[in-house]
Amino acid sequence: MDAKTLGLFGGVLVLLGIATLVVRFLKRRVDLGLDPAIVETFRLRVWAWWMLFAPLAGALLAGKMLTIILFGLISFWALREFITLTPTRPADHRALFWVFFFCTPLQYVFLMLAGRTWFEEPLGITAYDVYSIFIPVYAFLLIPARIAFSGDSKRFLERTAKIQAGLLICVYCLSYAPALLTLDLPPEEPQAASAAPQPAQPVEADAELEQRPLPAGLAQIGTLAEAAQGEIKMPHEAPGRKVRLLFFFVLIVQLADATQYLWSQLPGRHAIVPSISPARTWEGLLGSAASVTLVGAALWFLTPYQWWQAALASLVVSLTAFGGGLTMSAIKRDRGVKDYGTLIEGHGGVLDRIDSLCFSAPVFFHLTYLFVNLS
Amino acid sequence: METNIAGGILALVARFLSGASVRWIDCHPDPCQRVYFANHTSHLDAVVLWSALPPQVRALTRPVAAKEYWMGGPVRQYLSREVFNALLIDRTEIKVHQSPVDLMIREIGYKFSLILFPEGGRSTGPDVGEFKSGLYYLSKKRPDLELIPVHIDNMNRILPRGEVLPVPMLTCVTFGPPMWLERKEAKAEFLRRAREAVVRLKEA
Structure with a gap:
């Protein structure tokens, strides 16, 4: 694993460690007069971050397959x-069985086939062609057909739509996160080149330092060594960048969630949709969009993006994260529940x-795909 | 010892597969002699309830189950006999001098607790059916047993009647406050009260 990736993991580890210490401190100092409910919310948040980042980092270090399996289990x-x-x-039972034990695993199996020439070449397609349409076309046709086959037509469209929505959100959409590991990213060199014109001197020095160890004794062999180095580095460098990209993505989404909550705590609360989620305010959304964009831009050197691309991607993520939270709140409100389950204590x-x-x-x-092909 | 390990593993698997969240409302796990009575919609009910108990309590708790189901096949036989220590009742021939209630009282002695499904058979929908009188006669003969109402949510969707393959939905097992047969309480009145105790946990 390369220095940047370890740095990213280490950075998150340190941040979480600090957050945990702060929680310990706040728990002990009741004399500070903080609202214990807010401290408790914070404690549970930090706990949930550990539960999210620890397995993710472990799986990413263990390899692509394990990461895909981890996301499959989460789905x-x-x-x-x-x-x-x-x-x-009751008539939906068989359809649900297919959804759980056929459609869900198969989506992740297709993801694993990405980049396998024995699968892609004879068929003349890529795995993306398969996993991008499998659920929204074929699974979506299978579900109503199987329900119709059971012979219960009561609220047919409604039942079909509910199962389809669940499959789309929980399985199809989430599978695009580990799919980042299957993208063809360009080798690191152009990235270092684009770093050069930046005024920041230390970054350039860092980039040089990072490149130096491998070609150390081979400098005089010139172009041949360059080519060889490219060939040797490719299989090692590319996964590192993809791992960083996925980690960066999860980090930005979590930051978007957290900053939305933080900014909503400030005085001046204008709820966006009070009938669905009174806790989500304009202050929270705008504040989070601004802060996440800044953080994303500042971390651009960890991604395959230009700095403005990292900023734009972060901005978009802060908005989609908001949309996701709001949508799930609407579903929860319709069902009259507060949380979906009880696996992570206190977190629903x-x-x-x-x-x-x-x-x-x-x-x-898709943004990443676009940016990578642009440059 | 060996059965304890098998039981522990099985309980873990059952807890994971059923995704059961367990709630104790006005009640605590206790190894004292109790009768857990619950709604019944699936063959897996007994396993899920049993696995929701803490290990020490679980070791002293015996599910009452239908003989014809749990004697079908070597796996079910092994599980019911060695792991759950189930008390199998022959529903097809209930003899006058060998009533299930007498059998239960004899088998539990002054040590074991029971898991009981007073509806008799599995109900088809989510609604709790009328209770059979077994619970009443049991408490009449052993009024010292604590009766714990239990509601098992969602099992009818995981493995509905007539289906073979389960769908992994999440269950919730809710234990309610203990109750007893009151002095001079009529049978119908007691059974209605017991049933309501289970139904009430559904909304709790």
Whole structure:
């Protein structure tokens, strides 16, 4: 694993460590007069971040396959929570069985096939061609057909739509997050070149330092060494960049969630949609959009983007994260519940934690695709 | 010991597969002699309820189950006999001198607790059916047993009647406050009260 990736992981580790210490401190100092409910919310947030980032970092270090499997399991659990809250009829049982044990795993299997020449070449397609349409076309046709086959037509369209929505949000959308690992990113060199014109001297020095160790004794061999180095580095460098990109994405989404909450705590609360989520305010949305854009731009050197691309992607993510949270709030409100499940204590469920991730993943994936092909 | 390990593993698997969240409302886990009575919609009810109990309590708790189901096949036989320590009732031939209630009282002695489904069979919908009289006669003969109402939510969707393959939805097992048969309480009145105790947990 390269220095940048370890730095990113280490940075998040340090931030979480500090947050944990702050929680410990606030818990002990009751004399500060803070609202204990807010301290408790903060404590649970930090706990949930550990639960999210620790397995993610572990899976990313262990490789692409394990990361895809991890996201598959998260999808599975989120779908459980979604369907549990959705009223279905006994006639939907078989359709649900297909959704859980066929469509969900298969989506992630298709993801694993990305870049496998034995699959892609004989068929003349890419895995993206398959996993991008499998659920929204074929699974979406399978579900109503299977329900119709059971012979219960009561509220047919409604039941179909509910199962389709669950599959789309929890499985299809979320699978675009690990799909970032399958993107073809350009090698690191252009990135370092684009860093050069920047006025910041230390960054350039860093980039040079990073490049130096490998070609150390080979400098005089010239172009041949360059080519060889490119060939040797490619398989090692590219996964590192993808791992960073996925980690960057999850980090930005979590930051968007957290800053929305923080900015909403400030005085001056103008709820955006009071009938659905009184806690989401204009102050929270705008504040979070601004802060996340800044942080994203500042971390651009970890991504395959230009700085303005990182800023734009972060801005878009802060908006889609908001949209995701709001949509899931609407569903929860309709069902008359506060949270989706109880796996992470006090946090409701997995789905409550990943709603913003689900809504942001496809947009972030396609933006990355666009940016990479632009440059 | 070996069965304890098998039981522990099975309980973990059952907890994970059913995704059960367990709630104790005005009630605490306790190894004292109790009768857990719950609504019944699925073959897996007994397993889910049993796995929701803490290990020490679980070791002393025996589910009452239908003989014809749990004697079908070697796996079910092993599980019911060795792991759950189930008390199997033959529903097809209930003899006068060998009533299920007598059998239960004899089998639990002054040590074991019971898991009971007073509806008799599995109900088809989410509604709790009328209770059979077994619970009443049991408490009449052993009024010292604590009766714990339990509501198992969603099991009818996980494995509905007539289906073979389960769909992994999340369940919720809710334990309610203990109750007893009151002195001179009529049978119908007691059974209605017991049923309401279970239904009430659904909304709690």
